Amino acid sequence: MSDDRKLVEDRLGQLLARNDPEVCTKAEFLGARFDLGLAWVEFEEGLGGLGVDRGLQTLVDDRLAHTPTPWTNFIGVAQGARAIHTFGNRAQKERWLRPCFTNEEIWCQLFSEPGAGSDLAGLSTMALRDGDEWVVNGQKVWTSYARHARWAILLARTDPTVPKHRGLTFFVCDMHLSGVDVRPLRQADGTDHHFNEVFLDEVRLPDAYRLGDVGQGWAVSIAGLNAEREGQGHLEAPIDALLDTWSRRWDHLVVDRRVTLDRVVALYSRSCVNRWTVDRLRETRRDQPGSEGAMTKVAHTELVQDIANLTLELLGAEGQLGGEYARMLEEHVDNPQLGAIRSRAASIEGGTNQILRNIIGERILGLPGDVRVDKSLPWNEVPR
Numbered sequence: 534m535s536d537d538r539k540l541v542e543d544r545l546g547q548l549l550a551r552n553d554p555e556v557c558t559k560a561e562f563l564g565a566r567f568d569l570g571l572a573w574v575e576f577e578e579g580l581g582g583l584g585v586d587r588g589l590q591t592l593v594d595d596r597l598a599h600t601p602t603p604w605t606n607f608i609g610v611a612q613g614a615r616a617i618h619t620f621g622n623r624a625q626k627e628r629w630l631r632p633c634f635t636n637e638e639i640w641c642q643l644f645s646e647p648g649a650g651s652d653l654a655g656l657s658t659m660a661l662r663d664g665d666e667w668v669v670n671g672q673k674v675w676t677s678y679a680r681h682a683r684w685a686i687l688l689a690r691t692d693p694t695v696p697k698h699r700g701l702t703f704f705v706c707d708m709h710l711s712g713v714d715v716r717p718l719r720q721a722d723g724t725d726h727h728f729n730e731v732f733l734d735e736v737r738l739p740d741a742y743r744l745g746d747v748g749q750g751w752a753v754s755i756a757g758l759n760a761e762r763e764g765q766g767h768l769e770a771p772i773d774a775l776l777d778t779w780s781r782r783w784d785h786l787v788v789d790r791r792v793t794l795d796r797v798v799a800l801y802s803r804s805c806v807n808r809w810t811v812d813r814l815r816e817t818r819r820d821q822p823g824s825e826g827a828m829t830k831v832a833h834t835e836l837v838q839d840i841a842n843l844t845l846e847l848l849g850a851e852g853q854l855g856g857e858y859a860r861m862l863e864e865h866v867d868n869p870q871l872g873a874i875r876s877r878a879a880s881i882e883g884g885t886n887q888i889l890r891n892i893i894g895e896r897i898l899g900l901p902g903d904v905r906v907d908k909s910l911p912w913n914e915v916p917r
């Protein structure tokens with residue numbers, strides 16, 4: 534066994550010996566996990582990691598599969614933390630990483646705007662420097678969990694006179710600051726549970742909240758987005774729910790059983806392959822996630838949708854009973870109808886699957902680039 538693997542094994546042993554997940558709170562357990570360097574193993578010691586190969590995270594995830602996880606704070610843990618660790622200074626890392634991992638401080642993502650979704654680099658929110666502060670004005674949309682968030686990662690334009698990718702800077706935004714106005718969006722399913730618009734009106738951010746250099750915002754956001762996409766690929770697909778439905782409905786199936794069996798096994802196999810692919814990416818990309826996260830996200834989201842569709846098919850008429858969606862959300866009921874509705878969003882959030890296929894084509898396969906007529910024009914000269 535390598536020294537690094539032994540170190541991780543030892544820390545796992547210490548964590549589980551000293552912290553019974555049945556007894557301590559989620560924050561206590563995750564705090565202990567962070568302090569032992571088992572949050573993101575490749576991060577620096579003292580900052581949630583052990584400075585070892587990222588491939589060893591799989592060992593941690595597998596061993597801690599039945600203990601409290603940090604994924605309620607997905608934006609913070611999968612994306613914000615990566616940006617902070619890669620581009621932040623020591624004080625920023627010490628301030629933000631631990632409460633992010635323990636879920637004591639929830640994070641959201643202020644990227645998308647009414648005129649900038651897939652074309653994220655074209656965004657209009659401005660941050661103008663005023664001494665040691667930045668004054669931010671603009672509007673964001675589709676901001677998941679903004680109502681609960683203490684902090685946000687924010688991409689804003691600091692120089693409109695250069696081409697769009699070069700004029701961006703990355704900030705952490707305190708969601709409690711004056712001028713941050715969060716307005717929930719009521720959804721077509723009757724809930725206002727998830728999304729928000731966020732208006733930023735003369736919000737004054739200290740320069741100490743900037744991550745990376747001025748004008749480096751695109752690179753910082755890509756580091757975070759790669760991690761978010763790889764992280765989504767690693768989420769559990771609802772294959773157990775499918776297997777459960779399939780075995781319960783065995784005697785009532787109207788379709789040919791062998792055909793159904795074949796489809797269930799095919800989906801189960803895809804779920805195994807996806808997980809192994811993420812594990813392999815961690816082993817090949819030892820320091821941090823790369824653009825290959827686009828592959829695992831496309832594969833995962835299409836799998837989740839195919840599982841949801843087959844599950845509803847197996848349920849027959851029962852699969853159409855979705856009327857209590859709002860209540861299920863409120864009570865966190867995990868059921869196939871809810872899963873099927875939610876699965877449609879998976880191939881849009883974090884970059885649509887069309888955009889991710891462009892990334893796979895251009896950055897991984899080396900195919901010719903998409904048509905981008907505004908790429909080298911100064912942002913303020915692009916007609917809009």
Ligand SMILES: Cc1cc2nc3c(=O)[nH]c(=O)nc-3n(C[C@H](O)[C@H](O)[C@H](O)COP(=O)(O)OP(=O)(O)OC[C@H]3O[C@@H](n4cnc5c(N)ncnc54)[C@H](O)[C@@H]3O)c2cc1C
Nearest residue numbers: 642643644645650651675676677878881882883884885887
């Ligand atoms: C569940 C969910 C959660 C989200 N959470 C957040 C969040 O917390 N913070 C945040 O900032 N945003 C969030 N979003 C927004 C999300 O990032 C955007 O919806 C997404 O990037 C697409 O942008 P858009 O909706 O403006 O669609 P558009 O960019 O207008 O795209 C419309 C359609 O055109 C296609 N298209 C556009 N350009 C191209 C191209 N060059 N090649 C091929 N096809 C193209 C797209 O694939 C899509 O099908 C969330 C979205 C969802 C669904």
